[in-house]
Amino acid sequence: MKFREVNHAKCKTYLALSERARAAALIDPMRDRIERYLALLAYFGCRLEMIIDTHTHADHRSGAIELGELTGAPVVMHRRAPAPHVSRHVDDGDVLNVGEIALRVLYTPGHTPDSISLYAGDRVFTGDVLLIHGTGRCDFAGGDAGSGYDSITRKLFTLPDDTLVFPAHDYRGHTQSTIGEEKHSNPRIAGRTREQYVELMNNLGLPLPDGIQEALQPNQTEIDASALNFPTLSQLNQVRQLDPGEVLAKLNAPSAPLILDVREEEEFRGELGHIPGATRIALRDLPERAGALDAFRDREIVVVCRVGVRSTTAAAILTGLGFDRVCNLKGGMIDWNDARLSVEH
Template identity: 45%
Template sequence: MIFEQIPTGGCQSYLVGCEATRAAVLIDPEFSQIDRYVGLAGQLGLHVRYIVDTHTHADHFSASHELQKLLPAPVVMHRLSPAPYADLRLDDGDMLIVGELRLQALHTPGHTGDSMCLVMADRVFTGDTLLIGGTGRTDLPTGDPHALFESLFDKLLKLPREMLVYPAHDYKGRTHSTIGDEIDANPRLQKTDRAEFVAMMQSLDLSAPTHLTEALRTNMSGGKTVAQLLAEASAKVPFMSLAELHSRIGGNSRDIVILDLREKDAFEAGHIPGARHLPRGQLELRVNSELLDPTVRILACCEFGKISTLAAATLRELGFTRAVALDGGLTAWREAGYELEA
């Protein structure tokens, strides 16, 4: 067996391949590592047959939807997953065949309603159901401490004690555990009475994941993250440096329209000399009346350079093919000591 564990912060992904056939499965891929997964599979001569998400992640962005198109390979999730891009939906007990490898699905709800684990001959990929020294939380959407108790004590902990445990998260640099070690030493698993376990889970005072709403939105729907939108826009537009714009203003250049996309109060408090005001929220509705010449060079600017990047991409799509964005925005302009006018 070919086995690669790919950590990303506290997230853990796994590339598991059959040595004889070079078929492979990729488990719980994280969005920022897309190029790494593709490169690693190529380096090892593996053909990824399945991309598996063990559940709908709420604390990071799944790479499954993008890898589905890049590799390409079908996305596998439990049948209760809300993700519309899942190609293959598994029931409890269903099995994936990857060359000579076999991975059996265990439906283990609790952390989420669609949580599942994948059991191989000597190891189990537990997603967020069972962690090293802990368990998945149950206070996020579709979480249920009663269901988690049953998933742990009626299913996972009945696996052989020597079975290796590979979770989807670990924040202390640990790579794996065993079922026996978790039974013996995991503090949460010492609560073997259902009522005590449920009370413990309900009393946990955990902060919400940083990207909770965005992660759920994108992982449940296949929608795009803000970072994706910015990356796509950045690939469609060129940028202008602060020094270049400053020199053009100093030379009284008339071949460029500076378009300030901030709100009115921010614009009136101070803007780049000669800039025209057009709030981003009104861009599409007013562009034809405000920008009469589609051949003119337009420099879009905002406070930090992000909204202007999106706006410049929109302008190019609308036919203003010379639109550019200011690198760094008004914040960088001020920090460089360049003048503003009110």
């Protein structure tokens, strides 16, 4: 078996190869390097069996979906990944097999709510949760410094000290580290309490990544920025968020809101189901089909999707189109199902 970092750049993509099975997995492929990955797979004579994104990236376009379409390989992400068309959703403890290589999924939220690490015995691919002598920022895209601290200290730092650490980014020319080294000398987290870490991470004052909306929105929604006028971050932040209990209370009240589900047809009918009585208009069709909602201009609208990310975009678009009573189901159908509320399939 072989593991290679194949970008030689600040954004890291790892190729995991089983020569014996002539099979490979790609971790965090970039959209503008797809041809390079296909050439490498041909060079090694390996079939691409799996594409894994460790999380929804905000600083570059993911190549996962396009590479999946080209090769037929399934795209694997955590169950809280917002994008449609992920072929396999995983959770903590799942094992992904590529030939004799076993990648154990560790759920390590913090940088984003859908962040996973992949543990392969002698090494761990940490995404952007734990970097070499750093940690991934937690100040946008649903990040949370406290859960980042827990992921690093309670999951990653319990791996053997000599485990090699391979992150999804490095800005200073490092290529690998070990769990032991990060435990003892990572300047962000070593020796800090949870409170101290949260305080530090919430006050980094970093500028947002260049072109964040141009990368993040298509990675979250699979819709190209040229096809849809995406709301700004401040418009997104203004969307009113309701948890499942609050939405249920509204549905049981005399003037129940319209439930607008913006997922794709196969998700609406899929394992998570949909809220009984929901109307479906996929996010990609919303600008041109919003006229169908004119009868509901005076009524409240609750927008719903898988985890509440696409629906927040939809809610902001509707607000911009003059619908004044729009809110969002926070956590989407994942949290709705986790709360064991009723669904239709």
